[in-house]
Amino acid sequence: MPIVQAYKVERSYSLYSLVLYILGFMLLWEWLRPLNQISSTEDTHVFVVFTAFLFLVTYFQWPWWISFPVKFVALMYALHSLYYPDLFLSFQWVPHLLGDIQANIAMIWSRNWTDLSSVTRSLLFLILLWLVSYLMNYWLMQTKRIFLFLFMTVFYITVLDTFTPYDAKVAIVRTVFIGLILVGILRIMKIVEKEGFSLMKGRFPVMWMVPLTVVIALSSTLGLLAPKASPQWPDPVPFLSALSSSGEDVPGDGNSFGRIGYDTNDSRLGGPFKFNYEEVFTAKVKERHYWRVETKDTYTGKGWETSERDEPLFLDRENVEYNALGSNLIEPGGAEMEKQKASIKMTKRYPFIVSPGVITSLRARDDVNFLMHPQTGKINTFSQNRTTELKSYQMDYELPQYDEKKLRESGGDYPRYVSGLYLQLPTKLPKRVKQLASRVTSKLDNPYDKAKAVENYFALNNFGYDTVNVRAPKKNEDYVDQFLFKAQKGYCDNFSSAMVVMLRSVGIPARWVKGFTYGEYQETNKDYKTYKITNANAHSWPEVYFSGVGWVPFEPTRGFSNPSTFEEEIQSAAAPAAPAAPKDKKKNEIKPEQKEKSADKAAKKSDSGLNIAGFVTLIIVLAAVLSVALFRKKWLRQYYIWKFRREKGEGTFAEAYHRLLYLAQLYGLKRDPAFTLREYAAYVDRSLDTKDMKMLTSAYESLQYGRRDSRDYWNDTNRKLWENLIKSLRG
Template sequence: MEERQLFIYKLVLYVTGFLLFCEWLRPLETISHTEDAKIFFIYAVFCFFVSFLQVPWYISILLKGMALAFIMDGLYIAERIFSGAWFSVFYEQIIFNTQMIQFQEWWQMTPLFRSLLFLILLWLMSYLLYYWFVIARRMFFFVLLTLIYVTVVDTFTVFDGKWSIIRTFVIGMIALGLSSFAREMDKESIPLKGLHKARVWTIPLIAVILLSSAAAYASPKFDPQWPDPVPYLESAAGGAGPGGSRNGTVQKVGYGEDDSRLGGSFIQDDTPVFEAVADGERYWRIESKDTYTGKGWEDTLDESVTNMDPENITFETFSEEVEVEEQTAFITMERQALFKKLVYPYGLSSLVRFPSDYELLVHVHTGEMDTVKGGSPAKLGEFVANYEFPTFEYNQLREAGDDDPQEIRDRYLQLPESLPNRVRNLASQIVGEEDNRYDRVKAVESYFSSNGFEYSTTDVPVPDENDDYVDQFLFESQLGYCDNFSTSMVILLRSEGIPARWVKGFTGGERIDTREFNDNVQNVYQVTSGNAHSWVEVYFPEVGWVPFEPTKGFTNTTDFYTDVDTQDSEDSAATPEDGGISEDNLGNPQQMDGEEQSSDQAGAGSSDQHNTWIVVLSVGFLIIAVILFVTRYRWMSMFLIRKYRKNSDEQTYEKAYLYLLKVLDYKGFKRKPEQTLRDFARTVDQHYQSNDMRRLTDDYERVVYGNESQRTQWPKVTELWEDLIKKTLS
């Protein structure tokens, strides 16, 4: 009966440990490229089950190894399992990935090898958790680690850890409660066969867990009382990766595909993405999006994808009425570029040096161009882009009128029903008495250059559930970066019946050199993740889509001109942008105009540095405190060993012996109330297979009860004491 109850107790403890471990696996599909984490859960269950059965080690290794091999075969290896070809593939994978590790080219590691390493980790954790929870009964450290892990993942990634934290708290409380319950039973010498009488003890445990969980969940929460330290920590640690999803409050700057949740701060990233040899700075376009949800952008148009001939690209953003100049650009993608799409200038007509084994799939509505190899997305190394660089004439834009095709109006005048009316009212006030589309668009574009708007990548708010992203920016924060400015301009224009769409890609980058290309000396631009940008395209009848730049501190790289006979009247309009900046400073969407913001940034920089040091010192002190607490018996023992060597009085001997009992208790050698010191010493010696504890106990009893002096024996006694301390802590 007692063995059965002991089995049930161990099983409950082990299950709680497994449930806590599952919280480490749940974020995998969200924060990594893992498409289906179920296989890892299944293998973890199997490993935990085998570890709990406590079968001989060679059978355990055989069972877990066979399961691992079947998983590898089912996921990655097509050959018959355990055949010569199967082992050959596996061997080649091991050799290749070992070389990649030696060369520190971690990104080249294959999915098979990464999965193999992770499955081996699950294998090891099944044994470690059995030891921590069932044998040592020391689960507090793992519970604490799980809470820290979930909170860090929830803070720094797109994973929503709200319910995960609650589950971890409840399961952790159950595990710690059961452990404390078992210790009290040992302390009071209550056998497990009497557990049926002690069941009422579990009622307070369950009540405390339920009440504390309910109170914590239902109680009101204060807003943050100090600045968010995450940007500083992510900046120091390298952030969450370029092109991160927009669901978090802090992102690392770069191109990303998920724009459904805009807002939040950015961390600067100067990782090179591609190098462009071109005649001048250009917008490097990737895609546009049509539907604004109130929180971000989505592409809801029909997936009309065309397999297009690279030598004859027919996708156009403007009509033949626009004056163009034929130009060529040479693009070299960097190894760090993670996206597998084409970056291209306006007016792209053909691609040269396009690999014959690649395909170009063009989304005709958004302009997104996927490069595909063997049916899978693949990144180009380098290519030459021939394009017709457009130049838009002012009078042509002013005279374009408002006769938009119905197809354009249906797609690009969409607004969410929840859009606050004050946004529409503001749009009407901005355009005022302007009598043509171009001037109305310019009025909205120039609205952001004043009226209190500021460019910033930090402290940018994320709209709450009931807030609108544009409304919050226009009327509350007036603080943000390119996404805030460009989205707001699109919505204001649509509110006035002007078709507009949100476009994303890269700005021109930094000019780093010149190079002779196609018999001409052209500029070399380095484009980094920090140049990721969003802007606005506005539709003009019989002209097409024209780019505009509302973000404060940036210059539109599109070329505009006016006829000679109206040059004088259009001088002011011909200026690229109000408050323009020099060419060397163009194109980085995460940098403010230095002259405009220098004084503000000086004060902010001092404050930021001060806050950074506070965070760093606080984290440092916390880490040191945790390390000192975890290793307290080791460094305290080292200190006491040196101290007791110098003193040979009876009081010191008594303190040393009592400290040894404390260390033994900490390491799991608990002295029962009915045990004498000699009985306890015999138990310790049986574990260490020595008689050191009995000899030390005999000397202790002579000192305490016989009042005998041990000064002559002190060196020998000290040696016994030190050996036992070191054995216990090893």
Template sequence: MSNSTHSERTMYSLLMHLFGFLLLLEWVRPLNQITDTANLYVFVVFVGVAFTISYLQLVPIIKVTIQAGFLLYFLHSLYFMESFLSKAWLEAFWSHMKYNFNIMLVNDWSAMSNLFRTLLLFILLWLISYLLIYWILHRKKMFLFVVMTISYVAILDTFTIYDGSMAIVRLMFVGMLIVGFVYMERLREKEGLFKDKKIWIAWGTPLVVFVLVSTAFGYLSPKAEPVWPDPVPFLTSVGEGIGNGTGDVKKIGYGEDDSRLGGPFIGDPTVVFKAEVERRHYWRVESKDIYTGKGWDNTDDAINRVDDGDISAFPWFADEVSTDNLTAKLSMELKYPHINYPIGVTNVEALDEDVEVRYEFNEATQKIVTRNSSNNNEVLLDSYMVEYEYPTFYIERLKAVQSGTGSESDEDFYNRYTQLPSSLPNRVKNLAEEITGSFQSRYDQVVAVERYFARNDFEYETTNVAVPRGNEDYVDQFLFETQMGYCDNFSTSMVVLLRSVGIPARWVKGYSEGEFVTLNADGTRVYEVANNNAHSWVEVYFPEVGWVTFEPTSGFNNPYRFTYESISGEGENGNGEDQIPERAEENVDGRDRSESELPEEKADRNNTTGIDFALDITVSWKAVGLIVGAFALTFLLLWTTRKKWSPHLYILLYKNRKDDKVFSLAYAKLLKHMQANGFTREQGQTLREYAKQVDHYFKSSEMQTLTDRFERVIYRGNSSKEEWEKSIELWENLIKKRSS
């Protein structure tokens, strides 16, 4: 048992809590670069609260109450429009929980809502904070965790865009200090050096000086250039030529010829463009509507000339669809004579001052080509801006479209987007009917097809990808033979399956959102879109709604919002709170696949971005004041009455325990309780002497009897369980006596 004084424990505890917080902070800090998380201060504050209430050594129930209160308030700030803890708020929160519990019961982890993923992250940070404090203060072993943290930062620095140079410097400084002080504390306990209060200064000062000097020396000294080249391109190049597919190995990136799909490819990190955006979305280049059995071709259609960049004459959605008007700016690194744009584009504006440009919009492919206004030659733009409508899709309206209905008023349109080759094997059509047969609405059928791949263990693969030979059908081979491939396999198969049951759909190609780079002061976010982000997906037509994006490929997320209008809060405005339905089969968040989640902004609370913070949280200081005041009042009440209720808590915790450690723990708690209630144990006083002092006051021998049994366990090795069973009543009487 430690004999260090209260002031020494407080100083050591303060230092260890501070160092532990700084150490855990290095795990959180990279999230804004390696993920789409932007509001890191929410997590930092939450972790800071955990370390603060641990240092204050509050009663466990108060600790849990305070931490849970902060957790719920942060979730409220991020996801809810209702008043905090109001009836509507509780109902919405419970709806989220029921939905996600059902998701877990069916093991459909990818369908978890963003709010629930955020809740799990908060709980994880809470547990790590507790374990870190336990390792520091009780186990006094921190070297392994420091090494793990340094390794974590080094790996991120090597394989991601995160620059861990200064993080390594901070970690070496904090890590060596925390390991040094923990070792010092172990040595003090082992040698019994607790009486001399100057030992902290005598040992701590040279430790701090040594760590500071060595860290500064390491930081300022010249460094040699890396001996090894960047391992990422090396590891990427290893994949070149690998794979059992029969096609040639290709480099990933945009290409116009999609007539023969399949075969392996290798990655290419070359940046195509940088984009400043207000919200995550995919970047379209074109769509194709004719499936040949081997790949895609497109219908020849009239090309519309747009001199001023106004594309609004070609609507993407029905007027009833709720949309937000947004803009995005693109700066091209690799230049192509076409525009990259989000679905819903209404206007394009070239930012090159010395270029006269006009635009050609192909109604069949939706490809926007840039040409010189004077000579009609193709133009390669350096930068341009696009205006677009970002949609919110209400599930009630999507479900209102029953199976078997389409755009029958336009037969040519319907035939174009349900086209299939006569050579398509019947088993593909039979599979489509099997997947969708039990659903009545078009939306449910589309979601069933979209989720079919994940539920049947189709694998995302880029090297071991086959190419259909002879009369083999590309989709049939993927669905029934290989069941592995990349986005082209997944998206093409979904389109074909939908068309097989009469649902208009088209194959779309372009780029995913890219890699997050930074958050600008005006709230826009910068992404780098590389050849590695080349992607294909699916758009499905819903009458009275328009074209709706779906994402079947494992590892990718649908960036568009799906919500229930009846509980969205704002109806047509699309700015209300997107709630989660109770039905476990629905993935309102746009069917997340891989990322881990948060919203971009208040109006985008159920964005499918995984942990994707890009919002400015408006904090209600009145609400914060009320919460803090309520916690303070509760704490004050519990603190002032602790002598009354703490004995009952001790009895509840220890009375029914039967393990080998309970006697030692219960006896130590009794000593603490006695000293807190006036029975001070003098320096150097033995347990027997202290027991006599207590019994003299109570005019009994209970404390001496209990102490005698405790010493038999400690010094004679008697059975702790047996001695505790004989002593429970004595211990309980002594606890109750002093609190009465």
């Protein structure tokens, strides 16, 4: 490649820059390493390889019109290898990608972070890596300062070590070692640059590198081997959680603080609460999902109650009746079912089972009987006719994979037991609730789109998530009406109740589900991941009935992401061209992994309500702002040259001169206010080794202090002087 050679000639000490790039890459790698642990991402190697490639291309220092397309293609290839099974060169995946991006841009504009697809998230993350690689190049090659980044890396690793399961013992040693070598090399390069001597072949690097490496290796070893004092502070994590849960446990009387947790009485909802992080149970699963406990059917205007009409059924633990569970959770053939296994260990003792979906068999102590309430789906545990609490149990179950097309086609003919129970509304329900629901759904023709519209209504209208500044409804107020029209903020109970009531008011059967979100990731063992579910994970959400499919969960609560079963629908919706069934199936199979792949370090946070895409976007915006701030001098320089090339007229020369002064100050040539222009010009000329500033200044002087017609002054001579000066300014 002749171009490569041409640029190689210009570059001095390229061996050094190669070493720098490699070390810089290794430092950035430390940011990517924990991803698969803290976010259960399996394909971090794609990001690592992509980053390495970026550094390689940057090292060659090709002009931007070569390097940019090359990097862009690499980005596309990385994205492709993550998500699209077909051939890269077939380009069949391109329309899918474009459609996906288009749909997601709309979501970004509507700030609908939670619904962003994983492709877009990965794309944003790859772009972020690209920006960071630019930044690294700037730090390594331009400013030759890396300490800030090193510090940030150490900070990042230690924070992860403290607050996540990531073990940073080796990483921290690696980081410090790499970082110190990097700082040492950059230092020598700075000295070389400042003193203006060129590196002698071979000799200088050895002279510098050997002691540097020896000193760093020695000190690192010493640091590793030296005895260490025990921590002066207690581990902050339990300390913090103890602090946050130390509040008084006041029974909910309306406006006083309650505690979130699993509570069987929901007849009066509302009022503020404090999070309580006491552990309830841990679950070992392949894939995280929400945990159902029971559903409620009757909305009273104040809360939820159950109309216990049918007798509870004993369950055969080996073969739990498919259709008996949870009032036909899934109609036969309503969705594709994925077989799963789970193992639950209870910390708190509850006399009921948490259920992931459709349970097929349960394994527990032999003396235990399972009793299910058909309406609520709640499974109680009995032993010798008395309720008992299980310490642990295992189950086989099936996770439904809903097909969006089927959902859309589902019509309005509901079985009687559904329409009888799940369209109930209190007679006192204010009319405006129904009016609002009709308005939101009026333009849509099928129940599924209507349900989606109501689900998105809260996000689109900026309803807020708030657990503290919420007021319990007054005596004559309806719980849902107060939330929809007065408070417009609240927590899961508000959102889920409102969605159920709104859907019911437009004739779509829905019910209110209580349970837990997927909890906090702990560790991975073989294929199984362990999650810790605390009282703070107690949650409620709506389920909507679609004839022919069954009950489908939705997630209207702001800041919560949909249960995983639902993201796939969005995927297939975004790629309508997705053809034949077998391929579709394959798609569905890889989807759950994709979701994890896209996860960056923030992904884990999503269960505590922070949304990932928002976080990623925030980082990108921050990176953009940072790069603008870092490169502002360069940009300003170009901008001024461009601007004043085309400007003429009276004030131009004076303005251009003052811009030059401003820019020179930015570049560190400070002008003492008591300096006259000549004194300053002499200083600038000395620093830049020119005489241009003196000449330009004397022209400006006669304009400023003499009586001259300013129009003649912005002539070619002066403009050339000015441009030369601007160009010779160096950081």
